[in-house]
Amino acid sequence: xxxRTPVRRGEILRLAGAxxxxxxxxxxxxxxxxxxxxxxxxxxxxxxxxxxxESKAFRAGIPVAFLAGARDRVENPAVVVFDARIREQxxxxxxxxxxxxxxxxxDRRLGDYASLLTPDTPILVYCGGADCTDALELAxxxxxxxxxxxxxxxxxxAEWTEYGGKIREGGQP
Amino acid sequence: MxxxxxxxxxxxxxxxxxxxxxxxxxxxxxxELFALxxxxxxxxxxxxxxxxxxxLPWIELLAGLAVLVAPARLRAAxxxxxxxxLSVFTIAISLNLLRGxxxxxxxxxxxxxAAVSDAWNxxxxxxxxxxxxxxxxxxxxxxxxxxxx
Numbered sequence: 001x002x003x004r005t006p007v008r009r010g011e012i013l014r015l016a017g018a019x020x021x022x023x024x025x026x027x028x029x030x031x032x033x034x035x036x037x038x039x040x041x042x043x044x045x046x047x048x049x050x051x052x053x054e055s056k057a058f059r060a061g062i063p064v065a066f067l068a069g070a071r072d073r074v075e076n077p078a079v080v081v082f083d084a085r086i087r088e089q090x091x092x093x094x095x096x097x098x099x100x101x102x103x104x105x106x107d108r109r110l111g112d113y114a115s116l117l118t119p120d121t122p123i124l125v126y127c128g129g130a131d132c133t134d135a136l137e138l139a140x141x142x143x144x145x146x147x148x149x150x151x152x153x154x155x156x157x158a159e160w161t162e163y164g165g166k167i168r169e170g171g172q173p
Numbered sequence: 174m175x176x177x178x179x180x181x182x183x184x185x186x187x188x189x190x191x192x193x194x195x196x197x198x199x200x201x202x203x204x205e206l207f208a209l210x211x212x213x214x215x216x217x218x219x220x221x222x223x224x225x226x227x228x229l230p231w232i233e234l235l236a237g238l239a240v241l242v243a244p245a246r247l248r249a250a251x252x253x254x255x256x257x258x259l260s261v262f263t264i265a266i267s268l269n270l271l272r273g274x275x276x277x278x279x280x281x282x283x284x285x286x287a288a289v290s291d292a293w294n295x296x297x298x299x300x301x302x303x304x305x306x307x308x309x310x311x312x313x314x315x316x317x318x319x320x321x322x
Contacts, residue, residue, distance in 0.1 A: 011318060018250035022239060026231040034204065034227045043204045043227055049212050049219030058215055066213075067285040069275040155285055163286050 053133055053154045062139045063151050065124065067163055070153040073124040074098075080116050081173075082142075084127040084134040085157075093167040095126065095160055100171070103127075103134040106141055122149040129158030182311050185304040186240050186248075189255060192301065193237035199283045200230035210279025214265045215272075232258070240308055246316040252309035256302055263298040266290050 034043055049055055057064050065073060073079040074095055081098040083090045090100040101109060117123075123142060127135040139150045161167055177185070200207040208226035211217065217225060232254065239251025266278055269290055277287035278294050 008318065011313075011316065014246060015249055015253070015313065015316070018246050019254055022235050022247070022250050022254060023232060026235050027228050029235070030228040030231040033201070033231075041203075041205070043208060043223050045223055045227070046220050047208060047223040049208075049222050052212065052219075054209075054213065055215075055219065063273065063275075065275055066277065066289070068277075068287075068289050159285050163284075 053130055053136055053152075056133065057136050057139075057152050057154065060136065060140055062136060062143070065151045065153050067155055067159060069151070070095075070124065070126070070155065070160070071165070073122070073151065073153075076122075079122045079124055080113070082123060082125045082135075082138065084125055084138040085132075087171075089128070091169065091171050093157065093161075093169050094173075095157065096166055096168055097173050098126075098168075099173050101125075101138065103138045103141070106138055110142075110145065117147065119146045119148055121147065122151070123147055124151050124153055126153040126156045126160075129156040130154050132156065177307055177311070182308065185308050189252070189301060189305045189308060190237040190241035193233045193240075193255060196281050197230040197233040197237070199281065200226070200279075201234070203283055204230075206283035207279060210277065210283055213274065213276040213279070214269060215274065216265055216268065229258075240305070245312045249309050249312035249316055252305045252312060256305045256309060259298050259302045259305060263295060263302070266294050266298070270295075 037043075054064055074081060074097055077097070081095060082101040083094045083098040084101060084103045084106075086102050086104070087100055090098070090102075094100070099113060101113070123139075125135040125139045125142070127133075127138075135154070135156065136152055139152050142150055157167070204223075204226045207230065208223050211225050211229075212219070212222045236251040236254045236258070239247045240255065243251060262278070262280070269276055270292070275289050278290040279287070280294070281287075
């Protein structure tokens, strides 16, 4: 330590004061700008994240894939992709390779895909977008049937199309 | 680290400040998407997610500006705040990787098609922590002391 100037307590306090000032200015700026935003883009100080589908999936122990992960799985023929929406929505446009398995008909129609599925088959489920929970409920149901490698794509058809993903129409995958 | 050439220190200031100034733009432009990115870390209670999304980009902006153009003491404060943020980000990304959460880091883009975090993010953050610490130590040493004549 020879030759080094000891750091004085006052210097530490002045540094702490500068840090506090910088943080306080950031809080003031963030608050002011958020308050002045148009109501459509203003963020409430407390959001309802506990009821967001991704938070529900996390609590339910269902892994989540975002757009990049969903693209990888859709392109991977080893992954079975299930569309949890009603049949009419599926036929109007679904992700490539997706098969229709509406939540309300899952118990009855799961047997149609028995030849594709083993407990270790990787499965991706989705529905309309972040506002729907059908895909999460379907994933929980499938887990109850013993399927282990389930992944939820919460962005669903809405995000997929927004980012230029291909959509297939009709009743075939 | 404590005896870096002034030219390297200037490069470090430009690199650290430039990255943080670039990082705050998308977050300020779309706080809702940034809040979603914060929520995906699954670290904060839901009640604090929006608070962080509203304030954090402005901390990045002011700390970046301080590192780039402020006098020594404020520059040291900016670099220290950036070092702290980088440390927290690095821990958060590490936790996501360990838990197998396939999320983007939300660092520079809040878009859904942003690249998923990987070990490269940790290497980059490690280098940035080193640079911001070097800027901090240099600025702290240069900050005028009240006791000085």
